Structure formats: C-alpha cells, structure tokens
Amino acid sequence: MKRILIITVLFLNLLSVYAKVEIKGKVTDLEGTPLQGIMLRLYQDENIKAFTSSKRDGTFLMKADTISFPAKITFASKSYAPHETWISNSADSVFAVLEPQQLTLEEVVVKVPRVRMKGDTITYDVASYTGKGDRSIEDVIKKLPGIEVSDNGTIMYDGEPINNFYIEGLNLMGNNYAIASRNITPQDISTVSVYERHQPKKALKGISESSKAALNLKLKKGRMLKPVGFIKGGAGYGDETLWSGQLYTMLVSPTNQTIVSANGNNTGNDYLNPNDRGDKAFTTFGRTPFGTPSLTSSRYIDNRSAYFTANTLFKLKEDLTFTFNSSYGLDHDSFDGMSTTEYLASGLKDPIYSEKVDNGLKKHVVSASAKIENNSDKLYLKDQFYFTGNFNNNDYGIVNTSSIGQTLHNRNFSFFNDFSTIIRKGRNATEITSQTSYRHTPFSNIAASDIISGTQIMRQNVEGRSFYNRETTGYSWKVSRKSTIGADLAFQINHDKFVSFGQKEESAPLCNDLSGHILKTSASPFYKFVIPGKISVTFTLPIEWRDLKYTDIVNEKTHRFDKVFVDGNLDIFFKPHPNHWFEAAASWNHDTGDITDFIDNPIFTTFRNTSTLGNGNLVKTLSKSARVSYSLRNPLEGFYLKGVASFSRKETNSLSVMDVDQSGTSNSSLNSNTHTDISNVMVNATKHLLGINSRLSLNLTGVWMQRESMRSSSLVNIKNATYIATLKAETEQFNNILAMSANLSYTLNHQSFQGFIPSNDLREFSVNGKVSVFPIKKLEIYGRVFFNRSQLEEGNYKSNVFIDAGAKYSIKKFDIELTARNLTDMRRYEYTLYHTLDLTTYSYSLRPIEMLLTLRYNF
Amino acid sequence: MNIKPITAMRNLLFSIAILSICLTANAEHILDLRHRKEIVKDTASMEIVYAHIAIDPVKNERRVKYEMLTIGNNFNKYGGYDNYQIDSLYMENPEFDPPFEEYRELSRNYETISESTLTNKTEGTITFHGKEFINYYRYTEPLPAIEWELSDESDEIIGYKCRKATAKWRGHDWTAWYSDIPEDAGPWKFQGLPGLILKLEDSTGEHFFEAIGTKNDVFPFGYGKKLYCKTTREKFNNLYKEYCQNSGAMLVDSGMVIPRSEEEELMLRSKKLFFAPIELE
Structure with a gap:
C-alpha cells in the first residue's frame, strides 16, 4: 500500500513537471524597437526541443510537446549578440533585449580539392x-x-x-x-x-x-x-x-605542338629501356646474363648517358593531324658484382659456381615515327610508320677459376607500318587494319676467351629475320539502340628465319638453321549489348585456321601443322551506380608456338650456359581464365576501392627442364603434358583525408601459383604463394611547411618443392620515405630514406639503408639545388636469393657518397 | 592544397556594396557588371559554398556542381559559385572587360549555372529564376513549410557542430544537418530549421549538398536582368522536364541544328539532357 502511494505521488509530480507548453514573448533592441527574424531555440539538456523566429512586431510563440523546467531559451541573429535566458514555467512572457553585434563567420577556405x-x-x-x-x-x-x-x-x-x-x-x-x-x-x-x-x-x-x-x-x-x-x-x-x-x-598552339628534350649525365640515370624488342635472334640474349642486383640501377651503375628527342604535331584540319617523333639515346654502363650459386642437382654433388663479373655495357637506340591521323565521327584513318635501330656492344670480364673475357655484339633493325581505317555510316561501322613489320638481326655474336692465354673458349654467331603482316577487316551493325552484331576477319602471316653457329673449345659445333611461316586465318563473330555508361556485354567466338611450316636444314626435317581452333571470350561491364561498377571476363583460348619450338640444338647464352629454345615439337597451349573485379570511386570524397580476383590455367605440352653439371647449366624443354595454375586476389583502397591534408593507400595482394618443372631427370611440383601488403601515406602539414610521404611494403613468399627440398618462407620488409621542410618560402630541405630488410633463410635477415638528402632554393626563374646521395656511403650490396631451387649469393659495388649542385632556369 | 578564391578584394567590394545600399535605399538598383546586369536586392555579408552532387538515375550520370548561399539582411540567394567567381573578376577590377574570345576562354574554365533562388526574408517568399532552352522564367511561392523532425544526433561539418533533422518534402526523404549559425537558410529552397543547414542529402542518393567553405565577402546581389516569363512552380517543372527529355528534338525542330542525314536526325532527336529534379511533386 505504501509502495502504491509513493508511485502515485511520483507520477503526479512528473505530470506537473512534464507538460505541453507554449512560450511567448517579445524581442527588442536597446531602444525598444521590435526585432524580426531573431532565431529562438528552446533547450532541454542541450537538446533543442522547440524553435521559432520572431515576427515583424518582435513577438514570438514557441510550442513544445513536453519539457521540464527550468529550461533554456537562446536568442541568436547575425546582427545581434547572442542572448540566453532560463524560464521556470511557461505562464510568464519572456522579454529579451539584444545588443547589436555583427556575426562574422570564421572563414573556412574551400579545402575540398576542386x-x-x-x-x-x-x-x-x-x-x-x-x-x-x-x-x-x-x-x-x-x-x-x-x-x-x-x-x-x-x-x-x-x-x-x-x-x-x-x-x-x-x-x-x-x-x-x-x-x-x-x-x-x-x-x-x-x-x-x-x-x-x-x-x-x-x-x-x-x-x-x-x-x-x-x-x-x-x-x-x-x-x-x-x-x-x-x-x-x-x-x-x-x-x-x-x-x-x-x-x-x-x-x-592551336595548330602545332612541339616538344624537344636533350639530356645527359654520368650520375647513374639511364635513359633507355633495358628490355629489348626484336626478333628471336636479338631478344634471346639478355644485356645482363650474369645478373643484376635487386636495386634501382642508379645506385650501382657507372654511366655515360645521353638522350635526345624531338616531337611535333601539326593540326592540319579540325580532325586531321600529322605527328613526327624521333629520338636517339645511348647508355654506356659499367658495374661489377660477385656471385656464388649453389645449384641443386639431383643425384649429384650440388655444383657451386663462384665468379666475379665486370660488366661493360654499351647500348645505342635510334627511333623515328611519322603518323597521319584523321579522327572524325564519320571517318577514322591512320597510317603510322616507325623505325627502331638497336646497337649493343657489351664486354664482360669474368674471374672464377680462370679469367675469361666475353663479348656480346648485336644489332637489330625494326620497321613497322600500322594502317587503320573505320568508316561509320549511321549505325554501321566498317573497319580495315593492316600491320606490317620487318625485323632483322644481321648479327648477334658471343665470343669468350681466356684472358691470360688468349685462347678462345667459345664463339657463336646468330642471325635472324622476321616478317609479319596482319590484315583485318571488321563490320559491325547496330541492330538496335543497344545491340550490335558483327564480325572481324583476319589474315596473318609470320615468316621467320633463325641461324646459329656456336662452338665451345674443341667440342662439336652447335648449329641451327630454320626458316618457315605460320599462316593464321580467322573469323570472329561477336555480339555486343551496350547501354552507354551502364552495361556492356561482349561475346566473341573466334574461329581460326592455322597452317605452319618450318624447315630445319641442320636436322633435315620439315615441320608441318594444320588445324582449326574455336575459342570464346566474354566480357561484361555493369555500372549500377555512377560511383561503382563490376567487370567480369572469361576466356578460352588456344595458342601454338612458333619457330622457337623447333630450335632444338643448344644456343650459348654465356660462355658456360646454354639454352635449348625448343624440343622439336610444336608447343600447344590452352588457356582458360576468369576474372571478376569491383570498383568504387568517389572523386569528391577522394575514395577509391578496387577488388580483383582471377584464376587462369594454362595447359601445355611443353615441360621446362634444367640440367646442371660441373661444366654449366642448360635450359631446355620436354614434350610432356603439364599445366600451370595461377590465382590472384587483390584489394586496393585509396582515401584522401581532406580534413588533415593527407592521402592513404592500402594494397593487399595474394598470388598462388602451381607448376611443374624437371630438374636433373626429376619432376618437381612447385607451389608458390606470395602475399604482399603495401601502405602508402602522404601528408602536408602546418600550412604545407612540412610534407612527408612513406611507402611501407611487407612480402611473404612461401615456396614448396614437393618431393625435392623442404618448403621455405621468405619475408621482406621495405620502407621508402621522404620528408620535406619549407622553412621559408621558396626553400625546400628534404631527406629520403630507403630501408630494406630481407630474410635470406630461416632466422637470417639482411638489412640495407640508403639515405639521400637535398636542398632546393628558387629565386625568380632560377632553381638552385644541392643533392647528396648515399650519405651512409654504403659501398657494397650483398644478399642471398633463392632462384627456384638454387641459392645465389650476390655482392655488388655501389656508387659512393655523391654531391651534385644543379642550376635550373625556367622559361 | 587550398583553393584560391577569386574573391575578396574586400575593400573594393565593400565600397561597391555601400554604393549599392545607398542606391537601393530609394529604388531598384541595376549593377552593370559589363558581361551581364544584376538587379540588386541586398548586400551580402556571409556566404556558404556547397558542393552539390546530383545523379540522373535514367542516364546513370553524376555531376558535381559548386553552389553558394549568399546571406544578406533581407534577402538570401542560392546560385552558382562559379557565377560569383566570374562576377568577382568584374567587380574587383572596373577595367576588366575582355574581348569575346578571351571571355569564351574564361567561361570554359568555369561552370556557371542558370538557376538561382532568391528568398525574401521579410515577406516570407522565395523567387526562382531559371532557364529552359533559350527562355528565362521566374516564379514566386511562399517559403515552403518543411515539416522537419529534429533528432539529437550530431556531426561536425567544416568545424561546426551540426544536429540532424529529417523531413519528407516534395517527393524525397531528406536528412539535413544544421548548425548553430543563426540563419534560417540552407541549400536551394531548404530552410525551416533552428540554424543554417550545412549538409543535406536525400534517401536515394540522387542529391547531396555539403558545405565546403565559408566567406565573409561584402558585395551587392540580386538576380540577373533578363526578360523573364512569369510562371508557376508546377508549370516550370513540367516544362523543364519536357525540355531535358526532348532537348534533341527541340533543337532539331528549332532549326538551329540541321541534320545531314536521317540517321543523324534520329540520333540528335534521341539526345537527352542531364535531369535530376530536386522536387518530384
């Protein structure tokens, strides 16, 4: 009974406190003039319960559902000082007198990138x-x-x-x-x-x-x-x-664009792409057959480099342009390194090669291109001709149990013409393309001799040429606003010639002399469903007839092959929202090899290593792949996200083989069915933190690969899993007085060689950071650090640190910059690396601590 | 990383403002900005710059526009930020009057918009100025009574603490975030909250407004001097919808573009303009 009484009293008390209320009153200025448009807010525990504005006569009426007293009322306006009052009931009118005071917003400069x-x-x-x-x-x-x-x-x-x-x-x-x-x-x-x-x-x-x-x-x-x-x-x-x-x-200018650039340095910066393009006789021989360190080349090469390029474009008519590009570059590089490789050879004592190599590399490349292009809604017409000449003159000094000098001299000339036209008539488009190239390697010679005795150890001359022509025509017809059907017809011919003659000391010469062609004739009907910007689905069904004939003069054989292949490709793009989209692709493609498969006598790649490019059987592959991706982008918020997952299986009749013995290594292949599976998952997210002037980017990648290989008559099932996490962060702070960036990367590589050696896990962590300070306007002082910590084997890590610094001062149109590189004066770069089954320890000489003062004039 | 506002030159603008105040005390003042004329209604004292993201659900296209709320004593204006930036060039330099080619180049760098709203705070009305094809229209309506539901949720936008409010209005469900800045205003026609709206979005994601900067520039403002056709909100919205959906056909029918073939005519007639209406009802 007592409890009921207490609850009743409390309830009545609550009713008296919480009630529906109307609060009225008036607002005036100091002189008693009524104020219109004053904003009134009724607060209960810092939450707004009611609000209104004063009328023309300064009066107001504010209604609230339930409040408890006392309650706070605030009066605010951009022309009067804020005012607040507390009320204990709603019966009394509220009068407020406001003092003039102009509100000024704290200026927030538009910070969102435009x-x-x-x-x-x-x-x-x-x-x-x-x-x-x-x-x-x-x-x-x-x-x-x-x-x-x-x-x-x-x-x-x-x-x-x-x-x-x-x-x-x-x-x-x-x-x-x-x-x-x-x-x-x-x-x-x-x-x-x-x-x-x-x-x-x-x-x-x-x-x-x-x-x-x-x-x-x-x-x-x-x-x-x-x-x-x-x-x-x-x-x-x-x-x-x-x-x-x-x-x-x-x-x-509106009718012409021209860019001319000339560069030269001996500060370690090469200008030419180290990857050569050309025919087999040229590309088979790498520029650095004895290896390079896993470092940017500017850390270890001594160079003399120059590069000149001139490019001009004339706009002849609204849609018609003529473009001419030309360049010449040279890289004269030298570096030295020592390596010790312990090769795994089944059934034998593992051979160990140890050698010191001085590399002297001279490369010249000249190229020119002329293009005329008409790009209008009705007619697309392009013809481009280009020429590239590559010249390599390399010397290698090798010291192992003896002193050996090896040279590699080669030339390659490539001519290419690319013609394309599209005629658009309403819904129909007809396309014709013609590509023709001719590549010639007049010589690619390797020679090695004993430096002390002058005796020639080996020599090899290789010559090759390649002619390629592809003619295509395509017709597409827009059957409705969204659907297009059509077909591409193509005819392609590749004619190749490869001649090699190599001999090591008194051994029998190793020769190849092949020539022949591949003819490909294909028809690729397709269907496209396109809602521009939203959906695109393309299905292609290429049907291709291949005819192949190569004549091997040395082995007195003729290789022929004739077959029709049917493939399929599906590409899907779906954009349900302007900010995000999905892509998916699946393909089923056959391929066959080329002249390389019939080069079945060994070729020297160095004085002691040989490579047998083919095994006399045409390599046939069937690739099956699928890929899905999701992209999200919001440029205004500075947020990008991309996720990709893919799987591919490549089935082939060629199994790679590596044999090792005390005299050297040899790479070849075996006519045996095998397959390689590769799975890949990648997620990349980038966020611009506009409020704190910073950018963050995270990339997570996982790659799983499984393949088979033959090592010294044993089949090895190799499984490899690589996980990489990369975080990039950049920030500019204190009104851009301080700028910092860091790139952190962690890699875990797991390798297993079933039935051979135990599996291993190798980890690597690297940091690439930069800090810039701008103590006064136009002066930048910066420092860079490159840190790398690699696991060589279980419990054994190797760390490397490079520190660079500099200062740049701008005065009117001049920039003066002082740079200092390799401040720790690290002179050797040493590491150990697993090349599949073999363990190699490298040691390279590095460029020393260096200072460079540069003056730049901007115009 | 800051945007340089073409802005300010506050002293000069202030003197223009004073001049305009004196003139508007007696009669409607026309400000000649050389590239256009403005009928001055008030003097600005605060401005809020908004990024406005709009999505055309049919074309699946997204656009970002920069807009500005100009606050005066008796009037507020909501219009294009780029319009203000171009006007600033003319206001801050009385000698600035580039030849046509240069003006066209200048215009290419800015994305002006032809819509604006002018709120008369004393009378409680809002006047919309817009353009359809080559015609200018305007209509006036009472300040919309938006039935906001206040919430205690809070967020911070460009340094201001904001509270949440929701409302269903003219076909969209809106969520607004209003600040303590004592001004009953916001993007476009939105108002009716106990503070300035700094962020506003509709539930479908078709419209998103967010304040990205504030200014205290002082300058005269009003609406462009044009030959307006007087209309109503419903009529203009219907007209504009029709125009966006049949803009290609209207262009062909007007004779301003002559297609060279039947195919081209079909293609031109099927062209639609970006259309993302804020009001569905």
Missing part, C-alpha cells in the same frame, strides 16, 4: 593539388585519386595503363608520354582531366567502349603560343667528377 564531374570525365584543378615540393606534373598526377604512376612513368587509372595522354586534346607523345609528364611543371597546367572508359576513335563511339582511361592536360592561359620549359646543368663529385645537363622545351 573536382568536377561530367559523365565519364573527372576534371581536377591542378593548383588545388600542387604541393610546394612538386617539380613536375607527374608529381601532381600521382596524387589524384585512383591514379598510380609506375617507376618507368606509366600512368595507371583504376589499375590499368591509360590509353592516351593528351595535351590540349592532342596526342603528341604516343606511348612515350613520360617525357612530357616528367618535365612539364605543374605551374604550366590549369587542369588534368580523366576520361574514363575512353574510346579514342570517334567513329566507334556508341559501338565499342574501351576499358581504359585517358588523361588530358589543359594549359594555363599564357603558357600557350610561346616556348615553355627549362634548361639546367649540374656538377658535383663522388668517385669522379659528376655532371648532368638537360634542356626541355615545349610549344603548344
């Missing part, structure tokens, strides 16, 4: 992204959400290389755009636009979509119609006197 989006075009304001330390437009492009730039300057958007790099809508540089992106200053550029899923051929718009993006640079007003660029020169000292020089100039 991004504009229109359809598939995202435009970034360059000034919003340019940091004080950014030297080239590439430095700015790297910061744009969704973009990655590789070490060789390739720009990737959403994980794929871009298909065009435009300057004011024109493609001057082709694939060599790094010359422009690495030298154009951000101050010359107004905006960078990303054209997503860019179809560069206007005549194919609406019929065929591209999965790749393009970039367009728009120059600032005032940077057109006159040459812009810079000239710089530098000198310094390390082990020898250092020098470097560069001239870069660009002229952009």
Whole structure:
C-alpha cells in the first residue's frame, strides 16, 4: 500500500513537471524597437526541443510537446549578440533585449580539392593539388585519386595503363608520354582531366567502349603560343667528377605542338629501356646474363648517358593531324658484382659456381615515327610508320677459376607500318587494319676467351629475320539502340628465319638453321549489348585456321601443322551506380608456338650456359581464365576501392627442364603434358583525408601459383604463394611547411618443392620515405630514406639503408639545388636469393657518397 | 592544397556594396557588371559554398556542381559559385572587360549555372529564376513549410557542430544537418530549421549538398536582368522536364541544328539532357 502511494505521488509530480507548453514573448533592441527574424531555440539538456523566429512586431510563440523546467531559451541573429535566458514555467512572457553585434563567420577556405564531374570525365584543378615540393606534373598526377604512376612513368587509372595522354586534346607523345609528364611543371597546367572508359576513335563511339582511361592536360592561359620549359646543368663529385645537363622545351598552339628534350649525365640515370624488342635472334640474349642486383640501377651503375628527342604535331584540319617523333639515346654502363650459386642437382654433388663479373655495357637506340591521323565521327584513318635501330656492344670480364673475357655484339633493325581505317555510316561501322613489320638481326655474336692465354673458349654467331603482316577487316551493325552484331576477319602471316653457329673449345659445333611461316586465318563473330555508361556485354567466338611450316636444314626435317581452333571470350561491364561498377571476363583460348619450338640444338647464352629454345615439337597451349573485379570511386570524397580476383590455367605440352653439371647449366624443354595454375586476389583502397591534408593507400595482394618443372631427370611440383601488403601515406602539414610521404611494403613468399627440398618462407620488409621542410618560402630541405630488410633463410635477415638528402632554393626563374646521395656511403650490396631451387649469393659495388649542385632556369 | 578564391578584394567590394545600399535605399538598383546586369536586392555579408552532387538515375550520370548561399539582411540567394567567381573578376577590377574570345576562354574554365533562388526574408517568399532552352522564367511561392523532425544526433561539418533533422518534402526523404549559425537558410529552397543547414542529402542518393567553405565577402546581389516569363512552380517543372527529355528534338525542330542525314536526325532527336529534379511533386 505504501509502495502504491509513493508511485502515485511520483507520477503526479512528473505530470506537473512534464507538460505541453507554449512560450511567448517579445524581442527588442536597446531602444525598444521590435526585432524580426531573431532565431529562438528552446533547450532541454542541450537538446533543442522547440524553435521559432520572431515576427515583424518582435513577438514570438514557441510550442513544445513536453519539457521540464527550468529550461533554456537562446536568442541568436547575425546582427545581434547572442542572448540566453532560463524560464521556470511557461505562464510568464519572456522579454529579451539584444545588443547589436555583427556575426562574422570564421572563414573556412574551400579545402575540398576542386573536382568536377561530367559523365565519364573527372576534371581536377591542378593548383588545388600542387604541393610546394612538386617539380613536375607527374608529381601532381600521382596524387589524384585512383591514379598510380609506375617507376618507368606509366600512368595507371583504376589499375590499368591509360590509353592516351593528351595535351590540349592532342596526342603528341604516343606511348612515350613520360617525357612530357616528367618535365612539364605543374605551374604550366590549369587542369588534368580523366576520361574514363575512353574510346579514342570517334567513329566507334556508341559501338565499342574501351576499358581504359585517358588523361588530358589543359594549359594555363599564357603558357600557350610561346616556348615553355627549362634548361639546367649540374656538377658535383663522388668517385669522379659528376655532371648532368638537360634542356626541355615545349610549344603548344592551336595548330602545332612541339616538344624537344636533350639530356645527359654520368650520375647513374639511364635513359633507355633495358628490355629489348626484336626478333628471336636479338631478344634471346639478355644485356645482363650474369645478373643484376635487386636495386634501382642508379645506385650501382657507372654511366655515360645521353638522350635526345624531338616531337611535333601539326593540326592540319579540325580532325586531321600529322605527328613526327624521333629520338636517339645511348647508355654506356659499367658495374661489377660477385656471385656464388649453389645449384641443386639431383643425384649429384650440388655444383657451386663462384665468379666475379665486370660488366661493360654499351647500348645505342635510334627511333623515328611519322603518323597521319584523321579522327572524325564519320571517318577514322591512320597510317603510322616507325623505325627502331638497336646497337649493343657489351664486354664482360669474368674471374672464377680462370679469367675469361666475353663479348656480346648485336644489332637489330625494326620497321613497322600500322594502317587503320573505320568508316561509320549511321549505325554501321566498317573497319580495315593492316600491320606490317620487318625485323632483322644481321648479327648477334658471343665470343669468350681466356684472358691470360688468349685462347678462345667459345664463339657463336646468330642471325635472324622476321616478317609479319596482319590484315583485318571488321563490320559491325547496330541492330538496335543497344545491340550490335558483327564480325572481324583476319589474315596473318609470320615468316621467320633463325641461324646459329656456336662452338665451345674443341667440342662439336652447335648449329641451327630454320626458316618457315605460320599462316593464321580467322573469323570472329561477336555480339555486343551496350547501354552507354551502364552495361556492356561482349561475346566473341573466334574461329581460326592455322597452317605452319618450318624447315630445319641442320636436322633435315620439315615441320608441318594444320588445324582449326574455336575459342570464346566474354566480357561484361555493369555500372549500377555512377560511383561503382563490376567487370567480369572469361576466356578460352588456344595458342601454338612458333619457330622457337623447333630450335632444338643448344644456343650459348654465356660462355658456360646454354639454352635449348625448343624440343622439336610444336608447343600447344590452352588457356582458360576468369576474372571478376569491383570498383568504387568517389572523386569528391577522394575514395577509391578496387577488388580483383582471377584464376587462369594454362595447359601445355611443353615441360621446362634444367640440367646442371660441373661444366654449366642448360635450359631446355620436354614434350610432356603439364599445366600451370595461377590465382590472384587483390584489394586496393585509396582515401584522401581532406580534413588533415593527407592521402592513404592500402594494397593487399595474394598470388598462388602451381607448376611443374624437371630438374636433373626429376619432376618437381612447385607451389608458390606470395602475399604482399603495401601502405602508402602522404601528408602536408602546418600550412604545407612540412610534407612527408612513406611507402611501407611487407612480402611473404612461401615456396614448396614437393618431393625435392623442404618448403621455405621468405619475408621482406621495405620502407621508402621522404620528408620535406619549407622553412621559408621558396626553400625546400628534404631527406629520403630507403630501408630494406630481407630474410635470406630461416632466422637470417639482411638489412640495407640508403639515405639521400637535398636542398632546393628558387629565386625568380632560377632553381638552385644541392643533392647528396648515399650519405651512409654504403659501398657494397650483398644478399642471398633463392632462384627456384638454387641459392645465389650476390655482392655488388655501389656508387659512393655523391654531391651534385644543379642550376635550373625556367622559361 | 587550398583553393584560391577569386574573391575578396574586400575593400573594393565593400565600397561597391555601400554604393549599392545607398542606391537601393530609394529604388531598384541595376549593377552593370559589363558581361551581364544584376538587379540588386541586398548586400551580402556571409556566404556558404556547397558542393552539390546530383545523379540522373535514367542516364546513370553524376555531376558535381559548386553552389553558394549568399546571406544578406533581407534577402538570401542560392546560385552558382562559379557565377560569383566570374562576377568577382568584374567587380574587383572596373577595367576588366575582355574581348569575346578571351571571355569564351574564361567561361570554359568555369561552370556557371542558370538557376538561382532568391528568398525574401521579410515577406516570407522565395523567387526562382531559371532557364529552359533559350527562355528565362521566374516564379514566386511562399517559403515552403518543411515539416522537419529534429533528432539529437550530431556531426561536425567544416568545424561546426551540426544536429540532424529529417523531413519528407516534395517527393524525397531528406536528412539535413544544421548548425548553430543563426540563419534560417540552407541549400536551394531548404530552410525551416533552428540554424543554417550545412549538409543535406536525400534517401536515394540522387542529391547531396555539403558545405565546403565559408566567406565573409561584402558585395551587392540580386538576380540577373533578363526578360523573364512569369510562371508557376508546377508549370516550370513540367516544362523543364519536357525540355531535358526532348532537348534533341527541340533543337532539331528549332532549326538551329540541321541534320545531314536521317540517321543523324534520329540520333540528335534521341539526345537527352542531364535531369535530376530536386522536387518530384
């Protein structure tokens, strides 16, 4: 009874406190003038329970459902000082007198990077992204959400290389755009636009979509119609006197674009791509057959390098352009290293090779290209001719149990013509392409001799040539607004010749002399369902007849092959929302080998190692693959996410074989069925933290591979799993006085060799960081650190640290920069590495501590 | 990483503002900005810049526009931020009057928009100024009574503590985040909350507004001097929808574009403009 009484009293008490209320009153200024539009808020425990504005006569009426007293009322206006009062009941009117006071907002400068989006075009304001330390437009492009730039300057958007790099809508540089992106200053550029899923051929718009993006640079007003660029020169000292020089100039007008660049240095920076392209006689022989350290080449090579390029584009009519590109480069490099390799040889004592090699590499490349292109809605017409000449003169000094001098001299000339036309008539498009190339290696010679005795140990001459022609025609018909059907017809011929003659000391000569052709005739009907920007489904059913004939003069054999293959490819793109999309692809493709499969006598790749490129049987492969990906992008929020999963199986009748004995190694293949499985999962997320001026990027990758290989008559089932986690972080703080960036990477590599040796786990951790400080305007002081810690074997780790630093001061149009490299003066780089089954310990000489003072004039 | 506002030149703008105040005290003042004329209604004292993301669900296309709320004593204006930036160039330099080619180049760098709303705070009305094809329209309606439901949830937007409110209004479910800034205003026609709205989004994701900066520039503002057709909200919305969905056909029928073939005519007629209406009812 007592309990009921207490509850009743409490309930009545609550009713008296919480009630529906109306609060009224009036607001005036100091002189009693009624104030209109004053904002009133009724608070209960810091939560707004009711609000209103005062009327023209200054009165107000505020209604609230239930409140408890006392309660707070605030009066606010941008022209009067804030005022608050407490009320204990709703019966009394509230009167407030406000004092004049102008509200000023704390100015929040627009900090969101200026991004504009229109359809598939995202435009970034360059000034919003340019940091004080950014030297080239590439430095700015790297910061744009969704973009990655590789070490060789390739720009990737959403994980794929871009298909065009435009300057004011024109493609001057082709694939060599790094010359422009690495030298154009951000101050010359107004905006960078990303054209997503860019179809560069206007005549194919609406019929065929591209999965790749393009970039367009728009120059600032005032940077057109006159040459812009810079000239710089530098000198310094390390082990020898250092020098470097560069001239870069660009002229952009509505009808002409020209870029000229000349560079030279002996500071360790090569200009030429180390990967050669050409026919088999040329590409079979690598530039560094005795290995290179897993380091950027500028740390260990002594060089004399020069590079010159001239590029011009004329806009002859609205859609008609003529482009001419030319370049000449030379890299004279030298470096030395020692290596000890313990080869695993089943049933034998494991052979160990130990040698010291002095590499002297001279490479010259000359190239020129001319292109005329009409790119209009109705007609696409292109003809491009290019020429490349490669010249290598390499010397290697090898010291093992004896002193051996080896040389590699070769030349390669490539001519290529690419013709393409598309005629668009309404819904129909007819396409014709013709590609012809001729590659010739007049000689590719290896010779080795004993330096002390002068006796020749081995010599080998190789000559090769390759002719290629592919004619295609395609017709597509838009059967409805969304569906297109069509077919591509293609005829291709490859004619190759390969001649080699090699002899080691008194052994019997090793010879190959083959020539022959492959003819491919195919018809590829396709169906495309396209809702532009939303859905694209393409199914292709290529049917190909292959005819192959090679004549082997040495073995007096003729190899023939004749068969029809049916393949299938399916590509799906689905964009349910402008911010995210899915892609899926599946393919079933047959392939056959080429002349390489019939080069069945060994070829020397070094004085002691041979490689037998084929086993006399045509390699036949069937590749089955599937790939799915999901992309999410929100440029305004600076968030990008991409996930990819893929699986591929390659079935082939060629099993790779490696034999090792005390005299050397030999690579060959065996006619035996085998397969390789590769699975890959990758997730990449990038977030620009606009509030704290920072960018974060996380990449997680897992790759699993399974394959078979033969080592010294034993079949080895190799399983490899690699897990890589990479975190990139960049930040600019204290009004951009401090800029920091770090790239952290962790790799775990698990290898197992079933039935051979125990499995192993190797870990590697690396950090690449930079700190820049701008103590006064125009002065940058920076330091860079490269740290790497690798596991060589269980419980055994090796660490390496490189530290570089510099200072740059700008005064008017001049930049003065002092750089210091390798401050720890690390002179040797040593590590141990598993090459599948073999253990190699390397030791390379490094460039010493070096200082370079550079003066640059910008115009 | 800051955007340089073309802005300020506050002193100069302030003197223009004072001049305009004096003139508007007696009569409607027309400000000649050389590239256009503005009928001045008030003087700005605070501005909020918003990023507005809109999605056309039919075209599956997304656009980002930068818009600005200009706050005066008696009027508020909501219009394009780029329009203001171009106007600033003319206001801060009386000599600035580039030739046509240069002006076209200048316009290419900005994305002006032809819609604006002008709120008359004293009378409680809002006037919409818009363009359909080549015609200018305007209509006035009472300030919409949006029935907001307040919530205690809070968030921080550009440094201001904001509270959440939700409402169903003209076909969309809206969520607003309003601040303590004592101004009953927000993006477009949105208001009716006890503080300035700094963020606003609809439940379908078709519209998202977020304040990205504030300013205290002082300058005269109003609406563009054009030959407006007076209309109603419903009529204009229907007209604009029709225009966006049949813009290609309208262009062909107007004779401004002459297709060279039947195919081209079909293609042109099927062209649609970006259409993401804020009001569905």
